[in-house]
Amino acid sequence: MTYFYLALAISAEVAGTSLLKATEEFTKLVPTTFLVIFYLISFWLMTLALRELPLGVVYAVWSGLGICLVAVVGAFVYKEMPDLASLVGMGLIISGVVVMHLFSTSIKH
Numbered sequence: 001m002t003y004f005y006l007a008l009a010i011s012a013e014v015a016g017t018s019l020l021k022a023t024e025e026f027t028k029l030v031p032t033t034f035l036v037i038f039y040l041i042s043f044w045l046m047t048l049a050l051r052e053l054p055l056g057v058v059y060a061v062w063s064g065l066g067i068c069l070v071a072v073v074g075a076f077v078y079k080e081m082p083d084l085a086s087l088v089g090m091g092l093i094i095s096g097v098v099v100m101h102l103f104s105t106s107i108k109h
Contacts, residue, residue, distance in 0.1 A: 002052040009045035010062055012038045014069045019079060054106050061100075064093040 022031035042062075049058050066103030068090045074080040082090070101107060 002049050005045045005048040006053070006058060006061060009042045009049060010065050010069065012042035012045060013038065013062065013066045014073060016068065017070050018073045022097060056101060057104065057107055061097055064097050067093060 014016040016035045019031045019038070022028065023035055024031075026032050046062060047056055071082050071086065071090060075082065
Protein backbone atom coordinates (compact mmCIF):
# COMPACT_ATOMS: atom_id res chain seq x y z
CA MET A 1 0.00 0.00 0.00
CA THR A 2 2.93 2.32 0.68
CA TYR A 3 4.03 2.36 -2.95
CA PHE A 4 0.44 2.91 -4.03
CA TYR A 5 0.34 6.06 -1.89
CA LEU A 6 3.66 7.16 -3.33
CA ALA A 7 2.46 6.56 -6.91
CA LEU A 8 -0.67 8.60 -6.23
CA ALA A 9 1.44 11.35 -4.64
CA ILE A 10 3.63 11.46 -7.74
CA SER A 11 0.56 11.58 -9.98
CA ALA A 12 -0.95 14.46 -8.02
CA GLU A 13 2.36 16.34 -8.09
CA VAL A 14 2.66 15.86 -11.85
CA ALA A 15 -0.92 17.07 -12.33
CA GLY A 16 -0.25 20.15 -10.21
CA THR A 17 3.08 20.99 -11.78
CA SER A 18 1.62 20.51 -15.25
CA LEU A 19 -0.87 23.25 -14.45
CA LEU A 20 1.83 25.81 -13.61
CA LYS A 21 1.95 27.18 -17.15
CA ALA A 22 -1.85 27.36 -17.35
CA THR A 23 -2.01 29.52 -14.21
CA GLU A 24 -0.30 32.31 -16.16
CA GLU A 25 1.75 33.38 -13.15
CA PHE A 26 -1.15 32.62 -10.77
CA THR A 27 -3.46 35.10 -12.50
CA LYS A 28 -5.97 32.44 -13.61
CA LEU A 29 -8.15 31.31 -10.70
CA VAL A 30 -9.30 27.89 -11.90
CA PRO A 31 -5.91 26.37 -12.83
CA THR A 32 -4.30 27.97 -9.77
CA THR A 33 -6.97 26.46 -7.50
CA PHE A 34 -6.49 23.00 -8.99
CA LEU A 35 -2.71 23.34 -8.74
CA VAL A 36 -2.98 24.04 -5.00
CA ILE A 37 -5.43 21.17 -4.51
CA PHE A 38 -3.17 18.72 -6.37
CA TYR A 39 -0.12 19.82 -4.36
CA LEU A 40 -1.98 19.44 -1.06
CA ILE A 41 -3.15 15.96 -2.08
CA SER A 42 0.36 15.06 -3.15
CA PHE A 43 1.96 16.12 0.13
CA TRP A 44 -0.73 14.37 2.16
CA LEU A 45 -0.17 11.14 0.21
CA MET A 46 3.57 11.50 0.74
CA THR A 47 2.99 11.54 4.49
CA LEU A 48 1.17 8.22 4.14
CA ALA A 49 4.15 6.76 2.25
CA LEU A 50 6.41 8.03 5.04
CA ARG A 51 4.77 5.59 7.46
CA GLU A 52 7.02 2.85 6.10
CA LEU A 53 9.68 4.46 3.90
CA PRO A 54 12.50 6.86 4.85
CA LEU A 55 12.04 10.53 3.99
CA GLY A 56 15.04 10.66 1.67
CA VAL A 57 13.81 7.70 -0.34
CA VAL A 58 10.26 9.01 -0.62
CA TYR A 59 11.44 12.44 -1.69
CA ALA A 60 14.00 11.08 -4.17
CA VAL A 61 11.43 8.85 -5.86
CA TRP A 62 8.70 11.52 -5.74
CA SER A 63 10.84 14.27 -7.20
CA GLY A 64 12.84 12.11 -9.62
CA LEU A 65 9.92 10.36 -11.22
CA GLY A 66 7.92 13.58 -11.08
CA ILE A 67 10.60 15.36 -13.13
CA CYS A 68 10.50 12.66 -15.80
CA LEU A 69 6.71 12.51 -15.96
CA VAL A 70 6.36 16.30 -16.11
CA ALA A 71 8.75 16.27 -19.07
CA VAL A 72 6.48 13.73 -20.80
CA VAL A 73 3.41 15.90 -20.11
CA GLY A 74 5.30 18.95 -21.38
CA ALA A 75 6.15 17.13 -24.60
CA PHE A 76 2.56 16.07 -25.26
CA VAL A 77 0.58 19.01 -23.90
CA TYR A 78 2.89 21.96 -24.50
CA LYS A 79 4.94 20.52 -27.41
CA GLU A 80 8.17 21.08 -25.40
CA MET A 81 10.37 18.29 -26.69
CA PRO A 82 13.35 17.42 -24.47
CA ASP A 83 16.75 17.35 -26.15
CA LEU A 84 19.30 14.56 -25.90
CA ALA A 85 20.98 16.00 -22.79
CA SER A 86 17.59 16.20 -21.04
CA LEU A 87 16.78 12.61 -21.95
CA VAL A 88 20.16 11.40 -20.70
CA GLY A 89 19.69 13.32 -17.45
CA MET A 90 16.24 11.84 -16.93
CA GLY A 91 17.65 8.40 -17.66
CA LEU A 92 20.23 8.97 -14.93
CA ILE A 93 17.48 10.01 -12.52
CA ILE A 94 15.52 6.84 -13.25
CA SER A 95 18.72 4.81 -12.91
CA GLY A 96 19.32 6.36 -9.49
CA VAL A 97 15.84 5.40 -8.32
CA VAL A 98 16.36 1.84 -9.55
CA VAL A 99 19.75 1.59 -7.80
CA MET A 100 18.19 2.82 -4.55
CA HIS A 101 15.48 0.20 -4.72
CA LEU A 102 17.77 -2.65 -5.66
CA PHE A 103 20.69 -2.00 -3.31
CA SER A 104 19.65 0.33 -0.48
CA THR A 105 19.43 -1.27 2.94
CA SER A 106 17.23 1.59 4.21
CA ILE A 107 14.29 0.45 2.06
CA LYS A 108 12.08 -2.34 3.36
CA HIS A 109 11.73 -4.92 0.60
